[in-house]
Amino acid sequence: xxxxxLAARLYRGEADLNIVGRRKLWFGVAGVLVLIAVLSFAxxxxxxxxEFAGGNSFQVPASVxxxxxxxxxxxxxxxxxxxxxxxxxxxxxxxxxxEFYEMRTGQLSAEQANAAKTAMAQEFGIPADQISGSQxxxxxxxxxxxxxxxxxxxxxAVVSIYLVLRFEWRMAAAAIVSLLTNLALTAGIYSIVGFxxxxxxxxxxxTILGFALYDVVVVFDxxxxxTRGITANNNVTYGEASNLALNQSLMRSxxxxxxxxxxxxxxxxxxxxxxxxxxxxxxGLVLFVGMAVAxxxxxxxxxxxxxxxxxxxxxxxxxxxxxxxxxxxxxxGEITPKGPRTAAPAADAPIDPDAAALAGAAPKVGARPxxxxxxxxxxxxxxxxxxxxxxxxxx
Numbered sequence: 329x330x331x332x333x334l335a336a337r338l339y340r341g342e343a344d345l346n347i348v349g350r351r352k353l354w355f356g357v358a359g360v361l362v363l364i365a366v367l368s369f370a371x372x373x374x375x376x377x378x379e380f381a382g383g384n385s386f387q388v389p390a391s392v393x394x395x396x397x398x399x400x401x402x403x404x405x406x407x408x409x410x411x412x413x414x415x416x417x418x419x420x421x422x423x424x425x426x427e428f429y430e431m432r433t434g435q436l437s438a439e440q441a442n443a444a445k446t447a448m449a450q451e452f453g454i455p456a457d458q459i460s461g462s463q464x465x466x467x468x469x470x471x472x473x474x475x476x477x478x479x480x481x482x483x484x485a486v487v488s489i490y491l492v493l494r495f496e497w498r499m500a501a502a503a504i505v506s507l508l509t510n511l512a513l514t515a516g517i518y519s520i521v522g523f524x525x526x527x528x529x530x531x532x533x534x535t536i537l538g539f540a541l542y543d544v545v546v547v548f549d550x551x552x553x554x555t556r557g558i559t560a561n562n563n564v565t566y567g568e569a570s571n572l573a574l575n576q577s578l579m580r581s582x583x584x585x586x587x588x589x590x591x592x593x594x595x596x597x598x599x600x601x602x603x604x605x606x607x608x609x610x611x612g613l614v615l616f617v618g619m620a621v622a623x624x625x626x627x628x629x630x631x632x633x634x635x636x637x638x639x640x641x642x643x644x645x646x647x648x649x650x651x652x653x654x655x656x657x658x659x660x661g662e663i664t665p666k667g668p669r670t671a672a673p674a675a676d677a678p679i680d681p682d683a684a685a686l687a688g689a690a691p692k693v694g695a696r697p698x699x700x701x702x703x704x705x706x707x708x709x710x711x712x713x714x715x716x717x718x719x720x721x722x723x
Contacts, residue, residue, distance in 0.1 A: 345578070348571035351632030358509055358629055365516025372519050377432070377526040380469030383416060384436045386445065387460045390427040392452040395420055398429045405447045406433060410440040417524055419609070436463070469527075476530045483537055495548055498637040503544045506630035510540045513625075514618045523613060532614030539588065540622035543581050544630045550577045551631060558647065565648045567635045574631050585623040592616045 347354075378385060388398055399418040406413050413434040421430050436444065441461055449456035484504060491500035511533065518525065550573040558569055596612030638644045657663045 345575055346571065347574050347628065348567045348632050348635050351636065354628040354632055358625070361516070362509060362512050365512050365519065368516050368519040372522075374515075374519055375522050375524045376469070377524050378416065378464045379527055380466060380473065380525060382435050382466035382469070383464060384433045384441055385462050385464065386431045386433070386448065388429045388431065388448065388452065389454065389458055390420060390429055392429075392454065395429055398452075399431065401451050402431045402433075402444075402448060405444050405451060409444045409447055410436055413440075438463075472527055472530060476534065479534060480537070483534075487541060491545075494545075495552060498641075499548050499552075499634055502630050502634040502637060503541060503548070505633055506544055506625045507537065507540050509629060510536070510618065510622050510625045513621050514614065517617050517621075518614070524610065526610045528610035529614050532611050532618065535615060536618030536622060539619055540626065543584065543622060543626040546581065546584075547574060547577050547626060547631055548634070550574075551634065559643060562647075562650045562654045565651045566638050566644050567648070570631055570635050570638075574627065578627065581623060581627060585619060588619055589616060592619060 386402065388402070392398055392401075395418060399415055402418075403415050406415065413436060416432045416434060418429060418431050420427060441463065445459050445461050446456055448459055452459075484507070488500050488504060491503055514533070514536070517523075518529070523529075551570045554569040554573045554576075555566055558564070558566060564572075592612055592615045596609065596616050639648065654663070
């Protein structure tokens with residue numbers, strides 16, 4: 329009979345992927361990526377929108393031509409009226425009065441903004457009142473940033489308390505580290521590629537917090553189920569039980585991430601890319617990148633980090649040593665497992681906890697213990713007769 333494929337084994341939780349056992353690799357990769365992100369923060373920084381850096385915005389009717397033509401015209405006007413100020417971004421947006429192009433520029437004085445608006449009207453051949461302009465101060469962006477940071481701190485504090493009460497402090501620590509890594513990598517991608525940071529980007533960052541923690545909590549719930557009372561037997565280490573939990577919940581996490589990424593991808597690639605809805609680009613972009621990174625960090629970082637922290641617990645460390653010692657004794661033939669004789673696994677071989685539990689020869693539920701039957705009982709009937717038995721004394 330042919331072996332089933334990887335997809336089928338993933339659905340059954342039987343893929344036996346050694347994720348926890350390779351935790352040094354995942355930690356190393358995560359450390360390198362975070363270092364690259366931090367260096368990008370220090371060297372390149374972020375491309376801030378006018379809401380954070382300050383600047384001006386001009387809205388031109390889409391009837392003047394294509395977006396590229398309108399951007400070049402506005403750039404030429406700025407070169408004449410305000411040397412050194414350039415068009416930061418240009419996008420096509422829609423409103424109740426129709427479609428128009430939004431041109432965002434650097435900071436202009438009131439006189440420069442009025443002169444640029446008049447020159448644009450002359451170049452486009454439209455009345456000046458059809459071009460609208462606005463100015464944004466960088467103080468507004470600073471206020472949004474401070475409030476977003478305060479919201480992040482409160483969110484992490486509340487979630488930490490919940491995770492400690494629901495699980496334990498080690499799971500809370502692993503989840504928070506995974507979450508912060510997710511935010512750092514997502515921000516690093518923004519810095520390296522040069523995506524513009526807008527208020528929609530901040531909203532997207534706060535949105536992916538819940539999704540990243542949801543995936544981690546799902547995996548940790550399965551880990552807690554597999555490791556409950558683990559020190560009562562010597563069949564499987566904490567890391568092996570956690571790795572089994574990862575394999576059992578991997579397909580669920582993958583399905584959840586794919587289902588979440590599909591509408592966000594449609595929002596980003598179809599809405600912003602094909603249909604030109606530029607206002608959706610910033611929100612869709614951070615959600616797509618953040619959700620994809622959250623899936624990887626919840627699987628490859630959170631649980632391996634949890635195992636690392638749990639192995640520092642003296643009780644878990646002593647249990648792991650007992651398991652490995654018993655396994656080595658089985659391999660040397662010094663002890664034999666109860667029940668059917670099976671070949672002892674190698675000391676470094678991954679152990680199936682279900683098969684190892686069977687090797688413990690635990691009695692089946694409902695089975696009678698070996699030995700004599702209780703005196704006075706026959707066939708489950710009480711001693712002394714009762715019922716219509718032949719030869720019994722009648723009253």
